[in-house]
Amino acid sequence: MRTFSKNGTLLGALGLTFALAVTGCGKAETGESDSGSGEGGDQPLNIVFLPKNLGNPYFDASDAGGKAAVEALGGTFSEVGPQTASPDAQVQYINTAAQQKASAIVISANDPKAVGSALTQARDGGTKIVTFDSDTEPQYRDLFINQASPEGIAKAQIDGIAEQIGDEGEIAILSASANATNQNAWIALMETELKNHPNIKLVDTVYGNDDDQTSFDKTAALLQTHPDLKGIISPTTVGIAAAARYLSTSKAKGEVALTGLGTPNQMRSFIEDGTVTEFYLWNPTDLGTLAAYAAAALAKGEIEGKEGDTFTAGELGEYTVGANGEVLLGEPTGFTKENIGDFDF
Structure with missing residues (x-):
């Protein structure tokens, strides 16, 4: 850790x-x-x-x-x-x-x-x-x-997904709203940080609008649109919980890594059942x-x-x-x- x-x-x-x-x-x-x-x-x-x-x-x-x-x-x-x-x-x-x-x-x-x-x-x-x-x-x-510092948040999430997918493969980002300043700052810095991981390709960024059902549906759509997806980063507590809920009962559990920002209480069951290995927050x-x-x-x-x-x-x-x-x-x-x-x- x-x-x-x-x-x-x-x-x-x-x-x-x-x-x-x-x-x-x-x-x-x-x-x-x-x-x-x-x-x-x-x-x-x-x-x-x-x-x-x-x-x-x-x-x-x-x-x-x-x-x-x-x-x-x-x-x-x-x-x-x-x-x-x-x-x-x-x-x-x-x-x-x-x-x-x-x-x-x-x-x-x-x-x-x-x-x-x-x-x-x-x-x-x-x-x-x-x-x-x-x-x-x-x-x-x-x-x-x-x-927290935007740079620290971005690096934590990129380093985390890189470790979980063996530092290669396709990843996507499930964000909150398209206008959220914190989300956009982190995403921009994550894109910069990915230059240190040339074998990881960011293939999509989607928005769940900090709504549970929308984020759940966006997760499903990501997996359908990108069958070779290896990981998802969700820098929003609503998004990561909804994505984990979808992955936990899908064939992608254990195959598609998920990390991002969440609270321990909302993510505890997904850590314990192996859907998520590691996530971050202050x-x-x-x-x-x-x-x-x-x-x-x-x-x-x-x-x-x-x-x-x-x-x-x-x-x-x-x-x-x-x-x-x-x-x-x-x-x-x-x-x-x-x-x-x-x-x-």
Whole structure:
């Protein structure tokens, strides 16, 4: 197994598990808001999380981390969002949060530009904007909380599939939506990384739109279209689980390798039955926690989002804002049959 975390603690703090995510999301809850404050210290802290879509286990976990952090700060947490991830689906939720004078909106953008006008209006009204997981164009937000370096994510997945297929053969990518900035950045870097593997050929890239059934159907179509396919990379938690579900009951099980980004709880059975050998991820709960603390620091005026600004994210420790307003959580970790039992999210 290859481990890509920096210091072995990236996937720590697992007291905020997926079980908390299931019980913690789906509605706004209020803490002791008199101890939270907006910029200048005279406004209650009110942070809205806006994932790509609701009902996604990955965002359930990340939003649970955000909820716990906001409540620890004495603020009010809300989770809102569309049922389906699409470019324009998030705009109405941004507008509503801005009208309600939210201290900050924490958003994983379905499109780098489609939400730009709404976010600009929200910022003009005093709401701080933090993107996480999937960024907008930089002018539309104050900070971007990046889950891991794009280069590290791309290399982990290419190295993983190369090892599993003997470093030769045809592979395909099952992505989320065609407009997702994080997916497209990773795919571009994976294509570059493939130059180090001349005997591997990327034959197709398809999009499941972070929908389980669509991703399931796209997996079936890939195998029908490319009968010599040796492996699939799915850099999305919905996509990899749907692809694994298809492979687990098909003749391709054990013949077509699958890797990508997934959570241990959703992929556990597929690791145990041999459908998947290894996949990767960071801790999504920690990602939500970090995003919430960053949003609160902005809302309170403790930081401005400039390079060199520092803030503390609870038990995660101190973070520094990098170039282009980016804050990096860490690097991904590989999950296999040997270590997956150690994680619960």
